[in-house]
Amino acid sequence: MPTTLITTPTFARHSTRPWQILEEAGADPLRPCEDAALPIADLLKYAPEADALIVGMDAITAEVMDASPRLKVIAKHGVGVDTIDVAAARSRGIPVVCAPGSNSRAVAEYTFGLLLSATRSLAASHTSVAAGGWPKLFGPELHGKTLGIVGFGRIGRLLAGYARAFGMELLAHDPYVPGADVRAHGAEPVALDTLLARADAVSLHTPPDPSGAPLLDRARLAAMKRGAVLINAARGGLVDERALADLLSSGHFGAAALDAFSTEPLPADHPLRQAPRTLLTSHMAACTPEANQAMGAMVAEDVVRVLAGKGPHHQVR
Incomplete structure (x- = not known):
């Protein structure tokens, strides 16, 4: 047997x-x-x-x-x-x-939940209220903002539909998807660096580079719009996590929400554990x-x- x-x-x-x-x-x-x-x-x-x-x-x-x-x-x-x-x-x-x-729908729904939670500080408010506080935390509305989707396969396309329902503008980067297919789902096909410069929020839905080099290294993270939100429910190797922590601490990023990390479980001394305006979850988008x-x-x-x-x-x- x-x-x-x-x-x-x-x-x-x-x-x-x-x-x-x-x-x-x-x-x-x-x-x-x-x-x-x-x-x-x-x-x-x-x-x-x-x-x-x-x-x-x-x-x-x-x-x-x-x-x-x-x-x-x-x-x-x-x-x-x-x-x-x-x-x-x-x-x-x-x-x-x-x-x-x-798991495409599960991940797409979860990703949009991360975007909402990060922009409106839901986790931070819960933590404060549970500890006896009563904060009034402000965050931007999604309507009229631009979402950049990196990787426009099944998950990226589902996410695009959710974002359109909220009135968001859409940019997409995927060198393997024809521009006509991207436009058919309501997004504008653009180069990666253009997407990073224009988007108010960026969500990653692509596999990591086989070399192990992060897609979003320190230079690309720094080139993103000030106040932008980064969402990663794909793979941790896509992002230079130390650089992201530094840019969150400096105030360059509005927020980050991550469900995937280069090392899992997250080490006790990982820099993102202490970074401000950060939502961290345990690689559970598909759950x-x-x-x-x-x-x-x-x-x-x-x-x-x-x-x-x-x-x-x-x-x-």
């Missing part, structure tokens, strides 16, 4: 269906760690017996693959596969699958029951297909 090693604690958390798909196909699901990501030492310990991996934010490197002689498929319980060495998997004949679109059920079922079905000798529906190319 093939073994499916599950390293993420969120798999099938809100639906038994993904687990049932594996069990009914005899794919023998095994999750050694129920309440946290599987530590790398344990991953390497269980890897030799794994015919399939279902992973979260784990780094699935060539070392992990070489420790898994039976491995036939790697499934990302989510969408972004930047933590998986796809090239190494391809060279070893191991397909990598994911769940495209499964809805609906998204959890959809992504779990999608990856389970593809795991079963590969183990049965069939082609997967959602293979990463």
